[in-house]
Amino acid sequence: MDYQVRFEELRSLMLNSHPILNESYFVSNFIRGLKDEIRSTMKMMHPATVNQAAEKARQQEWTLEAIYRKHGLQSKGYIKSSQQIGGTPKVVEFLRLGMDDAGSEERPPLE
Numbered sequence: 001m002d003y004q005v006r007f008e009e010l011r012s013l014m015l016n017s018h019p020i021l022n023e024s025y026f027v028s029n030f031i032r033g034l035k036d037e038i039r040s041t042m043k044m045m046h047p048a049t050v051n052q053a054a055e056k057a058r059q060q061e062w063t064l065e066a067i068y069r070k071h072g073l074q075s076k077g078y079i080k081s082s083q084q085i086g087g088t089p090k091v092v093e094f095l096r097l098g099m100d101d102a103g104s105e106e107r108p109p110l111e
Contacts, residue, residue, distance in 0.1 A: 003033065004054045025048050037064060
């Protein structure tokens with residue numbers, strides 16, 4: 001299953017039980033779930049929504065794959081699938097991060 005699809009399913013569940021969670025909370029956690037090769041670039045782009053983050057991550061993935069092809073290297077696949085991140089428990093784990101400050105206006109910066 002595609003990472004974004006699974007993320008959106010779990011996001012919906014989280015919003016049902018914690019409606020105070022805002023978009024920036026989910027954007028931060030979506031980015032946190034990306035592979036290292038894309039995560040740092042995504043942090044610099046500051047997407048405002050999960051959809052923007054997903055689209056920019058795909059574009060970055062395509063760019064990296066093109067670079068790999070040009071140099072005859074094998075692509076690693078940069079956006080994690082739910083299986084690559086350990087399935088549901090891992091996704092839920094990173095969605096739960098920051099629950100203590102879910103009511104705050106600002107989330108602390110990611111590492």
